[in-house]
Amino acid sequence: SPGRAGAREGRRERVWSERSSSEGSSSEESDGERSTGTQAQSQYGRFADSEEMKNELLDFGAQRTNNPSWRVMPSARQMRHSGRHDLANAVVRYGGSETVAARFEMLSSEEFGYYQEFLGMLRELREYNTRVGTPGQMPSLKELRSEGRQDLARLLVKHGGQNVLAARLDLDLARKRKPFLYWGKFDLDFAIEMLEVAQDLALRVGENKRIVMPSVEQLEALDRQDLAKQVEEYGGRMDVARRLGMDCD
Numbered sequence: 141s142p143g144r145a146g147a148r149e150g151r152r153e154r155v156w157s158e159r160s161s162s163e164g165s166s167s168e169e170s171d172g173e174r175s176t177g178t179q180a181q182s183q184y185g186r187f188a189d190s191e192e193m194k195n196e197l198l199d200f201g202a203q204r205t206n207n208p209s210w211r212v213m214p215s216a217r218q219m220r221h222s223g224r225h226d227l228a229n230a231v232v233r234y235g236g237s238e239t240v241a242a243r244f245e246m247l248s249s250e251e252f253g254y255y256q257e258f259l260g261m262l263r264e265l266r267e268y269n270t271r272v273g274t275p276g277q278m279p280s281l282k283e284l285r286s287e288g289r290q291d292l293a294r295l296l297v298k299h300g301g302q303n304v305l306a307a308r309l310d311l312d313l314a315r316k317r318k319p320f321l322y323w324g325k326f327d328l329d330f331a332i333e334m335l336e337v338a339q340d341l342a343l344r345v346g347e348n349k350r351i352v353m354p355s356v357e358q359l360e361a362l363d364r365q366d367l368a369k370q371v372e373e374y375g376g377r378m379d380v381a382r383r384l385g386m387d388c389d
Contacts, residue, residue: 187230194244196227209343213241215249247342247350255351258385259335261295262309266328268292276328278306278313308383323383330370331384337364338386353381353388 187193200219201210216237219228234240241248268289269275281302284293296302303321306313310326334354341358342351355377359368371380381388 187227187234190234190243193227193230193234193240197231197240197244197246200224200227207343211246211343212252213237213244213246213249218249251351252339252342255335255339257295258299259332259339261292261299262328262332262335264292264295266332276312278302278309278311280314324375324379326374326383327370330367330374333367334371334380334384337362337367338384351386353377353384353386 187196197214198211200214200222201212202208204210204214204218204222216228216231219225219231231237231240234243237250238248240246265279268279268284268287269277272279272287279302281293281296284290284296296305299305300308302313305311307321307323308326309328309331310323311328337354337359338351341354354367356368356371359365359371371377374380374383377388
């Protein structure tokens with residue numbers, strides 16, 4: 141009948157319409173997949189030129205710290221958090237953070253982080269002693285915790301404990317130090333200044349490739365004859381480096 145014929149024709153049109161729509165969608169998906177694949181391949185091969193990659197890493201650090209001379213290898217977490225997955229993936233392809241840092245003469249983020257933390261701890265310790273009126277003293281962990289400075293107490297433990305640090309920095313303890321924990325004369329202010337100079341030299345292109353104990357020549361070139369004199373006073377470059385946890389070269 142005419143009614144049935146019309147219904148069949150209507151069903152045919154719907155089937156063809158759905159099929160065409162499905163094919164169009166599949167075509168668009170295929171095009172999208174090809175586009176995504178092309179982009180991924182482009183991103184993967186983007187840093188085939190190592191010099192380009194080095195410049196990208198240096199630019200990333202300079203922009204992140206607002207310091208154009210910054211040359212510390214960024215961590216994978218920092219790069220991914222900033223949306224630079226391309227750069228983080230390229231570091232993995234080039235052999236990992238330490239390999240890339242050595243190849244491009246950058247400071248490893250682990251080494252730099254360690255010295256930053258140690259230097260920060262010494263500054264906090266000096267500030268604490270100044271505030272409570274006990275310069276030249278190593279506070280006990282119990283005292284720090286009672287003052288709400290669990291953060292400083294944790295750092296002291298992490299970096300050797302109060303007894304060893306008191307010996308390294310020549311700080312007095314609440315109880316008398318044992319003979320084997322007396323390393324000779326030293327000064328907390330001097331320790332902080334030396335670490336600051338060593339860090340600054342390591343960040344300068346053409347200077348030290350790592351954070352190492354500055355030489356007398358470097359100190360004199362910086363017009364820091366006062367520090368050079370104290371180095372000799374405290375036993376020489378090797379002894380000072382040992383107290384500060386640095387290598388000499």
